[in-house]
Amino acid sequence: MRILLVQEEIQTTQYLRKALTDSGFTVDVVRAGSAGFQTSPRTRYDLLVYDASPEVAHMPEFRSSARQAPVLFLTDRNGASGRVLAQNGGNYLFKPFAFSDFLAKVQGMLRWGSDQAPMTLSVAGLELDLVRHRASRDGKRLNLTPKEFLLLSLLMRKTGEVLSRAYIADQVWEINFESNTNFVDVHIRRLRSKVDDPFPQVLIHTVRGVGYVLEERPAG
Numbered sequence: 001m002r003i004l005l006v007q008e009e010i011q012t013t014q015y016l017r018k019a020l021t022d023s024g025f026t027v028d029v030v031r032a033g034s035a036g037f038q039t040s041p042r043t044r045y046d047l048l049v050y051d052a053s054p055e056v057a058h059m060p061e062f063r064s065s066a067r068q069a070p071v072l073f074l075t076d077r078n079g080a081s082g083r084v085l086a087q088n089g090g091n092y093l094f095k096p097f098a099f100s101d102f103l104a105k106v107q108g109m110l111r112w113g114s115d116q117a118p119m120t121l122s123v124a125g126l127e128l129d130l131v132r133h134r135a136s137r138d139g140k141r142l143n144l145t146p147k148e149f150l151l152l153s154l155l156m157r158k159t160g161e162v163l164s165r166a167y168i169a170d171q172v173w174e175i176n177f178e179s180n181t182n183f184v185d186v187h188i189r190r191l192r193s194k195v196d197d198p199f200p201q202v203l204i205h206t207v208r209g210v211g212y213v214l215e216e217r218p219a220g
């Protein structure tokens with residue numbers, strides 16, 4: 001089995017490479033953005049192990065060249081990337097992790113394959129790149145904060161479903177929603193100012209007395 005490590009942290013990479021090699025795997029290592037990262041896709045890999053930090057911005061093109069090999073993301077528990085991957089069902093491990101847990105995850109993915117999370121979400125011209133942490137609508141880049149990105153990814157993942165304010169507060173901020181506050185409404189309003197206001201079609205809708213839903217509706 002051949003594994004590719006796409007990493008930024010040299011110390012972590014060296015540790016994982018030695019441990020995987022000792023476990024019988026063939027391991028190649030590249031740093032994201034390096035020349036090697038551009039040439040390595042010529043080799044077929046059984047698994048990609050990928051540092052899911054927001055700064056790494058090359059994954060979608062590389063994954064396509066790698067013939068859709070399953071991807072294991074390594075991410076920080078409190079980082080926005082970790083929350084997005086967790087919400088979208090991706091294969092991931094939170095750092096720091098024990099090598100025994102890492103090896104078990106690798107072996108499981110190689111044995112059974114991977115129900116790979118989508119790399120992008122798309123609704124009516126609104127696109128969200130879950131790995132690059134980039135959002136755009138009709139080709140125009142949207143400048144979102146990490147929490148706005150997380151909020152939008154939740155709405156897009158649940159397209160067509162009405163989400164209560166309590167559910168949104170729990171999923172995005174991990175807090176208990178107080179019904180006498182407008183905390184969620186304020187953040188939805190800010191998100192709308194970037195996602196909807198500059199465009200002719202509204203995608204984020206209010207369901208009075210319930211919450212919010214993101215969906216494409218017929219004009220009028």
